[in-house]
Amino acid sequence: MVLERRTGIPITLSLVYMEVARRLGLPMVGVNIPGHFFIAPANPDMEFLVDAFDGGEISFLQDAEATLSNIYKRPVQLDPAFLSRKQPVPPRVFLARMLNNLKQIYNLRRNYADAYAVSCYLRATRPGDLDELRDSGVFLYQLGRIPECVEALSEFLARAPADSEDVEKVRALLRSLDQRS
Known part of the structure; x- marks a missing residue:
């Protein structure tokens, strides 16, 4: 359904994105942030997130904080070390x-x-x-x-x-x- 309709919830879109990226030789991991699901390159040296729900937009730490602040209607700060030590979602x-x-x-x-x-x-x-x-x-x-x-x-x-x-x-x-x- 996600591929046919080109719509879906963030996590299903992320799953499709991760599979396509894997087939292209760029493994991605899910980033478990409450309120929104991002994906990121498995390579810890690549410190950015991808928002599959927002058309595959590349997000840096400040962008992710802005997205989460908008969702929660209050300021959200992420630890800068978060991107370098991201762990894949089991x-x-x-x-x-x-x-x-x-x-x-x-x-x-x-x-x-x-x-x-x-x-x-x-x-x-x-x-x-x-x-x-x-x-x-x-x-x-x-x-x-x-x-x-x-x-x-x-x-x-x-x-x-x-x-x-x-x-x-x-x-x-x-x-x-x-x-x-």
Whole structure:
């Protein structure tokens, strides 16, 4: 789809860019910055980033800071040594980040079936992740799959720390479901 439509989320565009660059003899690595995904040459002497989402624009440290400041609506500063010691994003982290971005998009579009499917994939990449267990339960609720929702959210409550900020919200949702039956 990314190639056919020439559109996509930043991380899928980055994946395509990385593969093309690899085939051209310039290996690139994903740069894991919260809020935006950049890629960079694997060679540590090449200290620049590429923003695949912005048409493959070359970004230097100040450009990346400006992009992130625009996203976060506050000044962002990156450590200058960041570019010289960039570490490749491990494949599992890359996949999880891509899936998380897709889940967020589906959720915003209220496409809960696809959001739930992606949430299941995320749970497979991050076994034991309580946030993903909670999200799966909420998507099941949105889909009207109440018995599965109750099971997932009950498991969340059984495993979540008592001081977790979501525990009371999940308890309230389960109580409302009990009152409906």
